[in-house]
Amino acid sequence: MTAVSPGTRPGPQADDRGAPVVTELRLSAFRSHRGAVFPLGPVTLFTGASGTGKSSVLEVYEALARLGGGAELGAVFRDPGACVPERAGPDAEGRRGFRIGCTVEGPAGPVRLDLAVQAEPELRVVGERLTCDGQTLLTTALRDPGRSTVQAAWHTAGSAPVTRAPLPDDVLGTALLPLRVAGKTAGQVKVLAAAEQVILALRSVFACDPRPTRMREPVALGDARLRRGCDNLAEVLWRTHHQCARRHARLGAMARAGCAGPVEALTVEKLADGRVRALLGRGGAWATPRPGGAWATPVGRLGDGELRYLALALVLLTGPGVLAMDTVAEVPDAMRALTVLADDLDRSLDGRQARELVALAAAVCAERHIRLVGTVAETSASYARGVDGVTVVDLGP
Numbered sequence: 001m002t003a004v005s006p007g008t009r010p011g012p013q014a015d016d017r018g019a020p021v022v023t024e025l026r027l028s029a030f031r032s033h034r035g036a037v038f039p040l041g042p043v044t045l046f047t048g049a050s051g052t053g054k055s056s057v058l059e060v061y062e063a064l065a066r067l068g069g070g071a072e073l074g075a076v077f078r079d080p081g082a083c084v085p086e087r088a089g090p091d092a093e094g095r096r097g098f099r100i101g102c103t104v105e106g107p108a109g110p111v112r113l114d115l116a117v118q119a120e121p122e123l124r125v126v127g128e129r130l131t132c133d134g135q136t137l138l139t140t141a142l143r144d145p146g147r148s149t150v151q152a153a154w155h156t157a158g159s160a161p162v163t164r165a166p167l168p169d170d171v172l173g174t175a176l177l178p179l180r181v182a183g184k185t186a187g188q189v190k191v192l193a194a195a196e197q198v199i200l201a202l203r204s205v206f207a208c209d210p211r212p213t214r215m216r217e218p219v220a221l222g223d224a225r226l227r228r229g230c231d232n233l234a235e236v237l238w239r240t241h242h243q244c245a246r247r248h249a250r251l252g253a254m255a256r257a258g259c260a261g262p263v264e265a266l267t268v269e270k271l272a273d274g275r276v277r278a279l280l281g282r283g284g285a286w287a288t289p290r291p292g293g294a295w296a297t298p299v300g301r302l303g304d305g306e307l308r309y310l311a312l313a314l315v316l317l318t319g320p321g322v323l324a325m326d327t328v329a330e331v332p333d334a335m336r337a338l339t340v341l342a343d344d345l346d347r348s349l350d351g352r353q354a355r356e357l358v359a360l361a362a363a364v365c366a367e368r369h370i371r372l373v374g375t376v377a378e379t380s381a382s383y384a385r386g387v388d389g390v391t392v393v394d395l396g397p
Contacts, residue, residue, distance in 0.1 A: 021105055022201050034085055043362055043391065047378055054343075058343050058375060062205065064100065064102055064113070071171075083117075090120070099114070110132070113128075125170065130198070132194045137191045154177065155187045175199055204339060207342075217300060219276060234268060234276050237251070238276045317364065319338055354376070362388065
């Protein structure tokens with residue numbers, strides 16, 4: 001059973017700047033889900049008992065994102081047989097598979113992408129459909145199982161109503177359309193606009209999973225782009241400290257709200273070997289003395305919850321230019337609506353930290369430059385249900 005909390009229910013609207021955003025995920029047949037449709041708002045948190053499929057929702061979102069970036073099926077679905085719905089038997093030819101999809105809102109209107117994947121006996125796309133306002137713009141179908149292609153047909157509205165051509169069966173056809181469609185007719189222009197809207201939204205994703213065990217050591221300075229595991233936290237804090245005083249001040253405020261003991265500042269120091277490490281500036285004789293009589297705690301000494309809390313706050317307060325994510329060279333970062341995926345968002349966090357993080361997410365995502373889709377335990381969900389701008393989806397017992 002799926003229930004959406006009271007409060008703000010996500011609506012079918014694009015980013016205020018016209019940046020495309022994913023507003024719905026469909027797990028038509030995937031793992032434990034059948035016929036599941038999940039609307040997505042600025043902040044959407046999934047909760048439910050173990051085994052209800054919370055992580056599967058984020059798995060599908062990230063899989064679509066990677067496919068939208070041109071990744072091959074085999075790289076995205078390492079164990080495709082596990083994605084097949086439970087108790088789904090093979091057809092007469094011994095084939096089993098799964099179906100997923102999404103809706104992307106943007107300047108082209110609501111665009112639906114639906115994908116049917118054969119998992120067994122071999123992994124391949126067997127059907128793809130791209131539609132906009134009820135009009136089919138692209139369809140693919142497996143016509144000859146002996147060939148590694150699907151037959152594609154896309155809307156042309158020229159001298160011929162559709163164009164037909166074979167496409168590879170191991171990549172997303174929608175991602176190939178900008179390379180295949182000339183854009184000479186009104187129909188082709190519509191196809192291109194819809195495909196590019198979907199691709200941009202899917203590529204504007206950062207899957208985040210902070211790993212405290214990797215965040216404790218000083219790090220070398222590099223391109224200062226925060227990695228998925230946030231192991232280069234200190235390097236990125238060095239960047240925010242020197243390049244964005246306002247953003248760094250907000251991080252400092254989050255540290256004061258969620259870290260144990262007094263926190264007067266969030267600072268970064270450069271060591272003799274050129275590496276950097278982050279510090280919490282303390283008041284009074286509370287931690288390790290620093291030169292000049294100051295007192296500080298190296299961030300590496302913090303607990304797992306504090307480190308995850310700081311890393312997630314940093315992710316929410318930064319953007320595509322700071323996060324190590326797929327880049328779209330032809331589109332400025334300001335025209336992208338970043339979506340952060342965070343499975344077990346509240347893992348290792350105490351109640352105060354979880355509340356501060358949810359409140360930050362609601363405030364930041366209200367500005368419509370960033371969106372958050374995550375999973376949380378019931379304790380955090382109980383608080384989140386009362387936060388304006390946050391949608392909680394309960395997947396039931």
